[in-house]
Amino acid sequence: MAGSILLALKLRWSRDREYYKIVKHLFGFLPNNIELYKLALIHRSASLFLEDGTPINNERLEFLGDAVIEAIVSDCLFIEFPERDEGFLTQLRSKIVSRSTLNALGLRLGLDRHIIVQGGGNFAQKHLYGDALEAMVGAMYLDKGYEFVNRLFINEILRRYINLSSMTRTETDFKSRLIEWGQKNKRRITFSTVNGEAFTSQHPTFRSAVLLDGAEIGTGEGGSKKEAEQRAAMHAAERLRETAPEGAFGHIEIDIETI
Structure with a gap:
């Protein structure tokens, strides 16, 4: 009863009532420290500055988030896939926490309607909304603690918007896809694979690097040359999707369910 009264008061009379409404609408709870969430919505392009020149924006919260x-995705996958090995879990986690996936989740949640950006968002930053999602998660962590944000992120975001079963069936031969992309776009893709630093005959490890026209764009390690090259190719594919023109490397899909 007291909680309901407090919620009604904050939503109606608080000077920050609009921010309380934003968090309640996006994530379904009432914050304790609303200042954290206000900060999470300030992109660096709209930074405020203290007298000593220190910028006030969401970058530190983004780092934390x-x-x-x-950590949350690692917890979730460890429980959801008890029979799968470390390589599988690492690849699936990389897909979920990739810049493109988090950006799509930020858009799906509606963060694009609330983030504060100078110039209305007309700039080259591609993953603005994913960054804002990370910042909001950082704010939740500081405000409510790990267990709270763990449950919320898994139940209200991962399980609502990410189809894990479908994602595990999506294309995982990143090396072949990367080579095909290079041939199609007349770019030279090569792999350089060597023994890892901890290599022994009993426990072999390998390190692979992907070179695009001679420049390194991705690296990966694994217990076999094939595994190391696939991880390096996945890393390179993600970097290409971040830097290439929209749609230029979109054939490695991220499966985000509609509501």
């Missing part, structure tokens, strides 16, 4: 999301 990135680590929290990776």
Whole structure:
């Protein structure tokens, strides 16, 4: 009863009532420290500055949220796939926490309607909304703690918007896809694979690097040359999707369900 009264008061009379409504609408709960969420919505292009020149924006919360999301996804996959090995879990986690997936999730949640950006968002930053999602998760972590944000992120975001079963069936031969892309676009893709630093005959490890026209664009390690090259190719594919023109490397799909 008291909680309902407090919620009604904050939503109607608080000077920050619009921010309380935003968090309630996006994530379904009432914040304790609304200032954290206000900060999470300030992109660096719209930074405020203290008298000593220190910028006020969401970058530090973004840094924190990135680590929290990776930990939550790791927890979730460890439980969901008890029979799968470390390589499988690492690849699936990389897909979920990739810049493109988080950006799509930020858009699906509606963060694009609330983030504060100078110039209305007309700039080259491709993953603005994924960055804002990370910042909001960082704010939740500081405000409510890990267990709270763990449950919320898994139940209200991952299980609502990510189809894990379908994602595990999507294309995983990144090396072949990358080579095909290079041939189609007349770019030279090569792999350089060597023994890893901890290589022994009993426990072999390998490190692979992907070169695009001679420049390194991705690296990966694994217990076999094939595994190392696939991880390097996946890393390179993600970097290409971040930097290439929209749609230029879109054939490695991210499966995000509609509501």
